[in-house]
Amino acid sequence: MMENRISFFECPECEDKPREACGVFGVFNNNGFDVARLVYFGLYALQHRGQESCGIAVTNQNGITGYKGLGLISEVFNDKILDRLDGTIAIGHCRYSTTGGTSIENSQPLMANYKDGRMAIAHNGNLVNAEKIRRKLEESGAIFQTSTDSEVIANLISRYGIQTGDLEEILVKTMQQLEGSYAVVLMTQKRLIGMRDPWGMRPLCIGKLDDSFILASETCALDAVGAEFVRDVEPGEIVFIQGREIRSIRGAAAEKPRHFCIFEHIYFARPDSFIDGASVYKARLEAGRRLAIEHPAEADLVVGVPDSGLTAAIGFSRQSGIPYGEALIKNRYVGRTFIQPQQKMREQSVDIKLNVLKEEIAGKRIVLIDDSIVRGTTTRKLVQMLKKAGAKEVHMRISSPPVKFPCYFGIDISSTKQLIAARMSIDEIRESLGADSLGFLSVEGLIKTPVGAPNGFCTGCFTGEYPITPDMAESATGCD
Amino acid sequence: MMENRISFFECPECEDKPREACGVFGVFNNNGFDVARLVYFGLYALQHRGQESCGIAVTNQNGITGYKGLGLISEVFNDKILDRLDGTIAIGHCRYSTTGGTSIENSQPLMANYKDGRMAIAHNGNLVNAEKIRRKLEESGAIFQTSTDSEVIANLISRYGIQTGDLEEILVKTMQQLEGSYAVVLMTQKRLIGMRDPWGMRPLCIGKLDDSFILASETCALDAVGAEFVRDVEPGEIVFIQGREIRSIRGAAAEKPRHFCIFEHIYFARPDSFIDGASVYKARLEAGRRLAIEHPAEADLVVGVPDSGLTAAIGFSRQSGIPYGEALIKNRYVGRTFIQPQQKMREQSVDIKLNVLKEEIAGKRIVLIDDSIVRGTTTRKLVQMLKKAGAKEVHMRISSPPVKFPCYFGIDISSTKQLIAARMSIDEIRESLGADSLGFLSVEGLIKTPVGAPNGFCTGCFTGEYPITPDMAESATGCD
Amino acid sequence: MMENRISFFECPECEDKPREACGVFGVFNNNGFDVARLVYFGLYALQHRGQESCGIAVTNQNGITGYKGLGLISEVFNDKILDRLDGTIAIGHCRYSTTGGTSIENSQPLMANYKDGRMAIAHNGNLVNAEKIRRKLEESGAIFQTSTDSEVIANLISRYGIQTGDLEEILVKTMQQLEGSYAVVLMTQKRLIGMRDPWGMRPLCIGKLDDSFILASETCALDAVGAEFVRDVEPGEIVFIQGREIRSIRGAAAEKPRHFCIFEHIYFARPDSFIDGASVYKARLEAGRRLAIEHPAEADLVVGVPDSGLTAAIGFSRQSGIPYGEALIKNRYVGRTFIQPQQKMREQSVDIKLNVLKEEIAGKRIVLIDDSIVRGTTTRKLVQMLKKAGAKEVHMRISSPPVKFPCYFGIDISSTKQLIAARMSIDEIRESLGADSLGFLSVEGLIKTPVGAPNGFCTGCFTGEYPITPDMAESATGCD
Amino acid sequence: MMENRISFFECPECEDKPREACGVFGVFNNNGFDVARLVYFGLYALQHRGQESCGIAVTNQNGITGYKGLGLISEVFNDKILDRLDGTIAIGHCRYSTTGGTSIENSQPLMANYKDGRMAIAHNGNLVNAEKIRRKLEESGAIFQTSTDSEVIANLISRYGIQTGDLEEILVKTMQQLEGSYAVVLMTQKRLIGMRDPWGMRPLCIGKLDDSFILASETCALDAVGAEFVRDVEPGEIVFIQGREIRSIRGAAAEKPRHFCIFEHIYFARPDSFIDGASVYKARLEAGRRLAIEHPAEADLVVGVPDSGLTAAIGFSRQSGIPYGEALIKNRYVGRTFIQPQQKMREQSVDIKLNVLKEEIAGKRIVLIDDSIVRGTTTRKLVQMLKKAGAKEVHMRISSPPVKFPCYFGIDISSTKQLIAARMSIDEIRESLGADSLGFLSVEGLIKTPVGAPNGFCTGCFTGEYPITPDMAESATGCD
Numbered sequence A, B, C, D: 001m002m003e004n005r006i007s008f009f010e011c012p013e014c015e016d017k018p019r020e021a022c023g024v025f026g027v028f029n030n031n032g033f034d035v036a037r038l039v040y041f042g043l044y045a046l047q048h049r050g051q052e053s054c055g056i057a058v059t060n061q062n063g064i065t066g067y068k069g070l071g072l073i074s075e076v077f078n079d080k081i082l083d084r085l086d087g088t089i090a091i092g093h094c095r096y097s098t099t100g101g102t103s104i105e106n107s108q109p110l111m112a113n114y115k116d117g118r119m120a121i122a123h124n125g126n127l128v129n130a131e132k133i134r135r136k137l138e139e140s141g142a143i144f145q146t147s148t149d150s151e152v153i154a155n156l157i158s159r160y161g162i163q164t165g166d167l168e169e170i171l172v173k174t175m176q177q178l179e180g181s182y183a184v185v186l187m188t189q190k191r192l193i194g195m196r197d198p199w200g201m202r203p204l205c206i207g208k209l210d211d212s213f214i215l216a217s218e219t220c221a222l223d224a225v226g227a228e229f230v231r232d233v234e235p236g237e238i239v240f241i242q243g244r245e246i247r248s249i250r251g252a253a254a255e256k257p258r259h260f261c262i263f264e265h266i267y268f269a270r271p272d273s274f275i276d277g278a279s280v281y282k283a284r285l286e287a288g289r290r291l292a293i294e295h296p297a298e299a300d301l302v303v304g305v306p307d308s309g310l311t312a313a314i315g316f317s318r319q320s321g322i323p324y325g326e327a328l329i330k331n332r333y334v335g336r337t338f339i340q341p342q343q344k345m346r347e348q349s350v351d352i353k354l355n356v357l358k359e360e361i362a363g364k365r366i367v368l369i370d371d372s373i374v375r376g377t378t379t380r381k382l383v384q385m386l387k388k389a390g391a392k393e394v395h396m397r398i399s400s401p402p403v404k405f406p407c408y409f410g411i412d413i414s415s416t417k418q419l420i421a422a423r424m425s426i427d428e429i430r431e432s433l434g435a436d437s438l439g440f441l442s443v444e445g446l447i448k449t450p451v452g453a454p455n456g457f458c459t460g461c462f463t464g465e466y467p468i469t470p471d472m473a474e475s476a477t478g479c480d
Helices: A035-045 A079-084 A130-139 A149-161 A167-177 A219-224 A263-268 A280-294 A310-320 A377-388 A426-433 B035-045 B079-084 B130-139 B149-161 B167-177 B219-224 B262-268 B280-294 B310-320 B377-388 B426-433 C035-045 C079-084 C130-139 C149-161 C167-177 C219-224 C263-268 C280-294 C310-320 C377-388 C426-433 D035-045 D079-084 D130-139 D149-161 D167-177 D219-224 D263-268 D280-294 D310-320 D377-388 D426-433
Strands: A022-028 A053-060 A063-070 A089-095 A110-114 A117-127 A180-187 A192-196 A205-209 A212-216 A228-232 A237-242 A245-250 A301-304 A328-330 A354-356 A365-370 A393-398 A437-440 B022-028 B053-060 B063-070 B089-095 B110-114 B117-127 B180-187 B192-196 B205-209 B212-216 B228-232 B237-242 B245-250 B301-304 B328-330 B354-356 B365-370 B393-398 B437-440 C022-028 C053-060 C063-070 C089-095 C110-114 C117-127 C180-187 C192-196 C205-209 C212-216 C228-232 C237-242 C245-250 C301-304 C328-330 C354-356 C365-370 C393-398 C437-440 D022-028 D053-060 D063-070 D089-095 D110-114 D117-127 D180-187 D192-196 D205-209 D212-216 D228-232 D237-242 D245-250 D301-304 D328-330 D354-356 D365-370 D393-398 D437-440
Touching: A022 A035, A022 A117, A022 A180, A022 A192, A035 A053, A035 A079, A035 A089, A035 A212, A035 A219, A053 A117, A063 A079, A063 A110, A063 A117, A089 A117, A089 A180, A110 A149, A110 B130, A117 A130, A117 A149, A130 A149, A130 B110, A149 A167, A149 A180, A167 A192, A167 A237, A192 A212, A205 A219, A212 A219, A212 A237, A219 A228, A219 D354, A263 A280, A280 A310, A280 A393, A301 A310, A310 A365, A354 A377, A354 D219, A365 A377, A377 A393, A377 A426, A426 A437, B022 B035, B022 B117, B022 B180, B022 B192, B035 B053, B035 B079, B035 B089, B035 B212, B035 B219, B053 B117, B063 B079, B063 B110, B063 B117, B089 B117, B089 B180, B110 B149, B117 B130, B117 B149, B130 B149, B149 B167, B149 B180, B167 B192, B167 B237, B167 B245, B192 B212, B205 B219, B212 B219, B212 B237, B219 B228, B219 C354, B262 B280, B280 B310, B280 B393, B301 B310, B310 B365, B354 B377, B354 C219, B365 B377, B377 B393, B377 B426, B426 B437, C022 C035, C022 C117, C022 C180, C022 C192, C035 C053, C035 C079, C035 C089, C035 C212, C035 C219, C053 C117, C063 C079, C063 C110, C063 C117, C089 C117, C089 C180, C110 C149, C110 D130, C117 C130, C117 C149, C130 C149, C130 D110, C149 C167, C149 C180, C167 C192, C167 C237, C192 C212, C205 C219, C212 C219, C212 C237, C219 C228, C263 C280, C280 C310, C280 C393, C301 C310, C310 C365, C354 C377, C365 C377, C377 C393, C377 C426, C426 C437, D022 D035, D022 D117, D022 D180, D022 D192, D035 D053, D035 D079, D035 D089, D035 D212, D035 D219, D053 D117, D063 D079, D063 D110, D063 D117, D089 D117, D089 D180, D110 D149, D117 D130, D117 D149, D130 D149, D149 D167, D149 D180, D167 D192, D167 D237, D167 D245, D192 D212, D205 D219, D212 D219, D212 D237, D219 D228, D263 D280, D280 D310, D280 D393, D301 D310, D310 D365, D354 D377, D365 D377, D377 D393, D377 D426, D426 D437
Parallel strands: A301 A365, A365 A393, A393 A437, B301 B365, B365 B393, B393 B437, C301 C365, C365 C393, C393 C437, D301 D365, D365 D393, D393 D437
Antiparallel strands: A022 A089, A022 A212, A053 A063, A053 A089, A110 A117, A117 A180, A180 A192, A192 A237, A205 A212, A205 A228, A237 A245, A328 A354, B022 B089, B022 B212, B053 B063, B053 B089, B110 B117, B117 B180, B180 B192, B192 B237, B205 B212, B205 B228, B237 B245, B328 B354, C022 C089, C022 C212, C053 C063, C053 C089, C110 C117, C117 C180, C180 C192, C192 C237, C205 C212, C205 C228, C237 C245, C328 C354, D022 D089, D022 D212, D053 D063, D053 D089, D110 D117, D117 D180, D180 D192, D192 D237, D205 D212, D205 D228, D237 D245, D328 D354
16 A cells, blocks of 8 residues: 655656655644644745645634645645634644655545544654554554555554543553654644654654644744744653643653654754754754864865755865855756756756856865765766866765665655665765765764754664664655 | 535525435456546546546556546546556546535545455445444544545445455445445455445446446446446345456345435436436436326426426427427536626526527417426526516426425435425415416326336435435435 | 637537637626626627637726636636726627637737727627738738737727827728628727628627617627617627717728628527527527428437537427427536547447437437538437437438538638538438438528528528638638 | 836735846757757746746747746746747747736737738836837837837837838837837847847847857856857847857947946846856955945854845955854745734744744844845844844844935836835934944945946946936836
8 A cells, every 4th residue: 555656766856865754733722823824834934844745634613624735835725725724723744745646645634533533643754563553453444545654543543542531541552553753743622742753763842832832843843933942852752732731741661762863964954943952053064064074175165065065064164264155056946847958958067956156166176065965966967067167176075974775764765776875985986976085974973963962863874773673574665 | 524515505606406416437347448538438427426526446456546636527637647547447436525625535436455455435325324333433443534435334344354354245244234325336456346225225237348347327327438238236236246257146134115216317317327227318208298297287388497307398398289499598608616796787687597588488378397496596587587588477397396305315405494395385486486387296296207117216305204214413415 | 920720620529510709798887887797797698609718808097908818708707807807898708719829819809009098809700801901001010919800900990090080080991991700899998889890791789788888799698697689780880889878880881782691590699699680599490490391301200419409400390290309418517628538439439428318219210400510520420329229210401501611701611621511412421421311401591591680691601602702812710 | 008016015925125127038049959948948047037927939930939928937838838839049038027917918028920020029128218119109000019118129120120121220220219228139030139228237148059049138047058158248239140140230329338237236147147247146245345344343153144145245254254154044945925924923023934043143243244125124024033033233234235216227116115225314224123233335335346347337226326317207117
């Protein structure tokens, strides 16, 4: 039932970056806010976590209702739809999914009737034992209409619900079944609930706006609605919000070693977010700074690849003393559809998204900074463009280690075959890129960049060491 | 969880007619047909049974996939989508649903994974005990994501599936739980299945195209794909189609008295269909003929209300000897959206859909035939228009009895308050319509009109006598 | 500059009928009507005259503004757009045009600034000397941005406008230049004007709603807004409406012999319209009656091809005494896009639009009536379908003469090569259609069918005799 | 006939920046390029010059055809449309226009037939005597269907065309009539032509791709298709391209003093473009550098307002030695539609587009750089956001002088009432913004920033001194 994903790596028009899966947001309103609009602006700020479908569900006296659609928040929702979504509690979700007719069915939040009423669930992450749970539930008669982990969780809740009426007990039991990464926001007709996996792999935080409570994947979504940051949800914690009360329980019996996804700091999260106490922006600056120490270069100008390499480039510049400058200009009107240039034009090595500032480049030795390399195709083109524009030397610096392994926990890096660093040595990569030198930040350096955060990161895509040994029958997937 | 229906009766822009719920179509291909296109043309011919959403599901080596959307078949599907729907077996559905954000989730076929693989279900009719079954299944842990009867049926199949691996046994047990009307097409990865409720309330027939088998709500859909009519599915029968084999079992233990919905003959079904051996066209002609006997009129011209009253008008004319003529001309370009005329214009008693042929009318005594009266609003306007155009007398004749009661079995007549015949005597109705005389066909006359069909019709909306006493906790609904 | 037309004859998904070009409507409001909505409902009733683009222009204190779009009136306009179109005078247009990117530019009304202010023009018909006038105007410096006759007329008005400020004189001079068919509604900032070509080829009538004046292509549009018919605009007449005054002048110096397009009565006009004193419905009944006299048949049932052959079929039935019956059922949900059936299915001789009532047909001798034959493809299929359904004999009767020649005056019959009657004798056609006998109404019979209208019809497509010898450099075209 | 503009200043959801009018692009193909795709990618790179409508016209053996639409290039065009636009020469246009039904009619290129054949024209700039010319042409019988300057130019060409067949003479005469700013690309069936106004107000340059010639508003469009920059079109020059030949003539008799729009360097043009020999990027860096000299500040961090203030911020940082840092993070998914937050939320002073990096700001003295201030609303909010995030001081620096006067030459600054600098002194502005200090770059400093460009800039919006005294009857407008 796992849908066929058009992997990011097979999609020529995409940026050569891994893809985040989902963003979640929830609000319990105690102040007369318009909850659907709050979720709308929260998801707006989380749009970078998923651009292909989104949805909002609200509770009111009639139960739980919602609206979902394919596209950006700003495309799917309008005033008329938001006006219909009146209520006290609301949750929302944005998602990176694959194209195709049935994908609307996989969009979230999932809304379902069960014995105790109605619930809605939105999920970020990836369960590695979802298939196993599904099969077990099917053995007892359940049916599955989507391929989302949210449906798995909803079914578990319903199953445990028939054994006990106590929601806390139900969720503790449910959590004991789940292996993998998850940050979940869940809503019954009375309560807003947040759960974070015991390894703390995906981010989830709590905010407050007047007397109302908010749950969000990142703090930037709190800022977007003017809410104050209260704290992060702890790994393995379940948070229950009802009215002005917030209650917390441990969901997982045994404590697990913390494994926060370091790629959130490298690329996914927004730089203005704080996660587990660390500033994402600072982590990127620090990665640039450490990169300058680990892999110094003799050069005239430090240039970042827009937009994801800019912060590390500033860090590199500050540490090395080499001036920082813009040299790649981004077209701000790049659409989501794509028209292939004629072969004749493609030979000109031009790029529809970026152009080079020749004046800044000509005759100079350039340090070019990017946050990561996956397939290497985009990087190769950029090095070419800089050289063609007259760069004397191009020293490539990457503010993360080489990506060599798949991710099983919510990031779309499905095939190791396409990872340039899985196939080549550093020097072979350098040559393939046409760069004069190449340096990657070390794993040891990287895990020191989230200054202020507790130790414990998942670096599986760099090292192949994962917090859970994934069931190989389950393929690595993106969102759910 | 029952969605809030905007009843047909509250929708000012609709025709003043009850609404059919759904059409179903299925094909098992043994001849290299393009099954999705076959279903497409089948649904095209069944479009009158539901115009608001539609879907097609197919089986192939990858399992079952499908595509659904809001709108007419011709709007939802195009060549590109159909090309993706490659397979051996296919089922399709068209549906009259309410507008609103979530209705896409209620569109069919429903596709689900269960213990024994994957299935797809499409349903026409209305279960009167769906809520009761849902509650029972929820007690054992099931969740429900839609308000369709198809989801109820899929869950029952899955529950019985864990007790026995034998699909025939599963479906017999499932059928024993279902109360209400249903014509179901169901598809597993290997078989195409048809089921019809024990009362035979909704139509379902079997056709053959070369060596391939077809199931359809009406025979007009067989004609549309060039298939031959084989026979009707019997009340309570379950038909299993696999390859070139067709197997039939009795689904319901005890035989029930036949209660075919007589409104299919009066209005819903296409006149070119045969149901249970009777020609719908002939039934309408016969209704007109009997009406002329029961309620003769002295008049100069017999006129039918386009399009649904035309056939009965011909029957009336043939019996009475009064010439048949067109007098109401329909605008063939009436769209689905509606702009309200200014009050000033509405006072002119004009109609955007119909115009009167004054020359045919002026100075004449008119017999105006329609198939049914629900609220009476449209009829009143037509009588006015004929009088304004110079008709000396207008004798209204209705080729069915007065509609006085709600339907619980798949027709959208939700509120008795709005039924003119539930509130007024015949003479009061006549006066309210402004007609010079008024006659309805009797129930006794009506049930003799489907010439060739076995006895046994549901006339609940006329008499209040239903085959099953509906659970009053369940409101009367349209489709599912 | 004449756009490349995808002729009707090359369009496989179209009905095998000629196509009308355009409908026009105008209103001068003296009663506080919402003029844009009046035009909307007027065009709604004229939609059969052109379905591919439409537009409305209004005058108000800011000058003249308008809105145009591709599609049906009900698709292009909504409440929001109509609310913006506030004013005192308004004109509208619906058009059959070809597909293609630039066609929006050819949609009407054309709005233009000229020396004396602003004007808007909408036109039905075809000028045969448009190219000649265009060249002449270009010689004096004019540019042309569209291929519409309206732009030609606007330029002539502007040229004559610089010689004299008197609009009546300007229009008389303009009319003296125009050769071909035209029914024009024209609006300046103060006046609503109607003009009809001296041969009276295209219809145009005057109506009154309270104290407001209306101009329309057909009287059915007057009925649609509740207006009373005042009279037809006379051939060669120019009507000026300002406030409560209506003034009429002769536009053409010498009177021309009347040549009203007889195809309006046969097929184009709506049956509920009256043109030049004749009821279109009566003309069709009469055509059927005369056909029964000219070409009687021994048969059991008279059947009309829906919808255009039904009225003549009733006329034939009344004259011959052979019972009238429905035997071809139309699918009321045929969309504008078209999916080609597989070859395998096409061999079944099924039709997506029509189905046969076998019961009515089987074993009977059928008289099948249609209003015209162009290519013969659809007719051939219908004869086949009737035979397959068991008809013993099929006697084809056509209520107009064989179409053998192109039309230069606004009807899309572009290529004589495709006209079956231009290539074959009557008997060859009969054989090609597979009919048992075939009869066409004679030209002499036909021109007697518009009972009450003055003599003088254009029968060019049957006889090749045209009121004006068209300049062969100008190809025969549809609308403008 | 001038359409009612919804001025930028009345549009709450827009950025508080002036708006550029249009971008133009043309190609004469000598190498088998797909010209429509070349124009597509050229316009893609010029999209910042106009986002509301766009169009492409091509010449081929059938004459000139084209396609236009409302929206971004990537939304209006797809492969199917581009495939239809086959030809040898092509021109394209993107435009900032107002919303409203008729605006499609004002989209460009304008295509027209005239005596000598067919032409297409696209225009950037604003003629200040367009109305006067229109009136004069109307006096001689011309009609105008749009409010574009392109239609004025096309009519002049046609008028002069009847006096002489020589296109060079025609265009010289045409140019003598035109007062205002214009960069025009024009295409006949054989030639591609570029014209730039005698004051050189709008940019236009020539490029070469293999043996094919290109004209473009900015050099970034040459880069986007891989073409080499040849030279700028000179003020008053007309360039004729035919095959491999390029011919140049002086279009204006008397030479005019050069007045290139300095706002192109400040904000409109893309930083990777070179105009009249000067790098836009360098001009912005230099503006930042000069600003640091003219208005130094004691501070800890230099921050630019994304995206338009970033380059000047780097320049300021380099000159002042104060570190450069990011502190405002932009949401990259801001759509074009806009949902208003609830009042309750608006009081939180949050912004849907920007968020503050508190860590970078807290306790620091900030220099905030923007390129210009128009109404001041956005700037005020940013200062507030920085203060709320803990900035100790905010020193606002603007890399251009105060905007006090309207523009008559193609930039949308329509109402002086809304210009904050037209109503307040510098110190009042500072106080209104809540900044600790405020400094604007001087006019003298500004005009030295386009290093390498010849002297002579239009600084009318700062000084009120314009190259041509605009006819006050003509209101200041955006594009045309």
